[in-house]
Amino acid sequence: MQFENTLAFAKKLDAKDPLRKYRQEFHFPKINGKDVIYFTGNSLGLQPKRTKNYVDEVMKDWAELAVEGHFYAKKPWWDYHERLAEPLAKVVGAKAKEISVMNTLTVNLHLLMVSFYRPSTKRYKIICEEKAFPSDQYMLQSQARFHGLNPNDTIFEVKKRSGEHFWRTEDIIEKINEVGEELALVLIGGVNYYNGQVMDMETITKAGKAVGANVGWDLAHGVGNVELKLHDWNADFAAWCSYKYMNSGPGNASGIFVHERYLGRKDIPRFEGWWGTKKETRFLMRPEFEPMENADAWQLSNAPILSVAPYLASLELFEEVGMPMLIEKRNAIVAYLEFVLKEIDAEVAESTFEIITPKDRGCQLSVFLHGQGKPLFNYLMENGVITDWREPNVIRLAPAPFYCSFEDMYRFGQILKEGILNK
């Protein structure tokens, strides 16, 4: 389609957008009395209006039923989290039994490392991407030290080539083959938080499995954003947070995937707690742990209902719309944003910015601002554009398909242009 950088054209795209009514399903913050242009759905998604009903329901049941709410609430709390598995499985391409919702992301990665990072004297090395999200780096380093290993001899980062802003799949595969029999684990962010690159998860998983390693994915930026087929790709495990593209609220519950081949097994090393033992016998309070037949075996505590309830509300929206529709809108709106950026760049004479996100992308465009810096970022924020800043000089723009409009992209372009011309 031939795009135009005009308000009329953007409105035309909105009019044709089958998801346009979902914008009304979300609360938008206001700046200068107007709804913001929200580009940080990759950091904290907007609040769905229906979420409050889910939380209110729990508060009401708690007030009226107290402890009896565990079994007699409208959605009983003792198995409340199970309601999330089915819809979430569709989002990540898994079987419902491979999914559980619990804790938060870094906590879950540590718990999954207990099961899937079992270093031996021969096979102990870990491959991850260069400059992984800091929490993932701390997690991996502390895991290596916990096993008595020196992180510097244990963790191998795949680098980008000099002068390039993205990872090449062939470089990752080469590193996997090079480490070979010493490779215990590949753990990479499926969608990179910084440049927005979508990794070739299928190919990388296959290569890791081929040398006998376990392969896990951090899907913080992948879930609710890109097509995932965790089961078919044969990943061993994955974890994600729910507050980015999944709009479940600050710091809210995380999801895990454990491949079916590990389910129902007692011989798997795992940190265990009473919510992972079989429901049928859980309240007999027996000393022996009988793992749930599904990924809930990794649950430790009774579920934090007030954190899970907003996630259920959000999943209802994903159920209604489905990932294929979201991805279609995502592709269109990101393409339009890219077009607008290039138009503005051409209009303001000197070349001012560079999109560093490669063609394998989801919702996010990362833009390197040449010689612009913080003042331009501040100008955007003051004028109702919420985006974020990453050192040294990058703004990340993620127009979440659920609630961002094509008109937002056009208006953003105009504000950006003013910001550059007024500097």
Ligand SMILES: *Cc1c(COP(=O)(O)O)cnc(C)c1O
């Ligand atoms: C957002 C993000 C996290 C956040 O971890 P929490 O434990 O939820 O604070 C971790 N890893 C990656 C790759 C992220 O993008």
